[in-house]
Amino acid sequence: MSLIFSRQCEYALQAVLYMSAQPGSKFTNIIEISDRLGIPMPFLGKTLQLLVQKKVLESQKGPKGGFRLARTPDEIALFHVVDAIDGTDFLTSCVLGFPECSGKNPCPVHSEWGTLRDRVYQMLADRTIADISKEITGSKQLRTKLRLI
Template sequence: MTVIFSKKCEYGLQAVLYMAAKESGCVCPSEEIARKLKIPKEFVSKILQNLTDSGIVDSKKGKSGGFMLAKDPSKIRLIDIVAAIDGLDIFNSCVLGFPSCSPDKPCPVHHNWGELRSKAYEMLASETLDKFKEKTINKIGKI
């Protein structure tokens, strides 16, 4: 069994959506995020540290510290998180695992798949975090 994104990426996406659903600028300790999303605290903490290095998230150390988005939610796209964690190879590499699959040496499903992949990319690249606020609250309940 496989999945589109790694656990790291899934948790990163969830955490960022969570932060975007709160009032802007407010600080979320990793403990709170982990508890609300029911994911391991130390793991999500690591992931958010990575996203801090990538400039998507900011952090504040010490008591009453935590993580917050580094920019306005309207400036952050889901694809930015995917790019920072899993990378964008999935949107370029062959779905059947053939090496050097390209337009002039395409695998049997190259064109069909390419189209789907573009749509997937577009979906993740066109909408920004602010668009998901309501839906996130609806999904994970009170914040």
């Protein structure tokens, strides 16, 4: 199988998007998130704990506790989530798997892949939770997808 992000990273992105659509500074618990998004609950717990460690989310224990964004939505890009879970190796490692591949010593597809990789990075870095959140509230389809309302 070939993919871009790990399953755990996909879960993280979905969960952060879900939380961004919640009102204000309310904490959302993993029971609700895992239930709505169909993500295994204990695994989601581990995943969101990682995001807390990386300062993307903050958490509170006990009743009314849960998780919420650690910063304002316009200060969190998709890239921050990807970085926290999967890291940034995909931005530098060779598509063909040559360990020595670099600008000075390029593999046969180095430059083509380089420009594509830059665009992936741009997309992830440009799109903040804030603008995606706005997009979600404006679209019934997206709300449905994230099981909102």
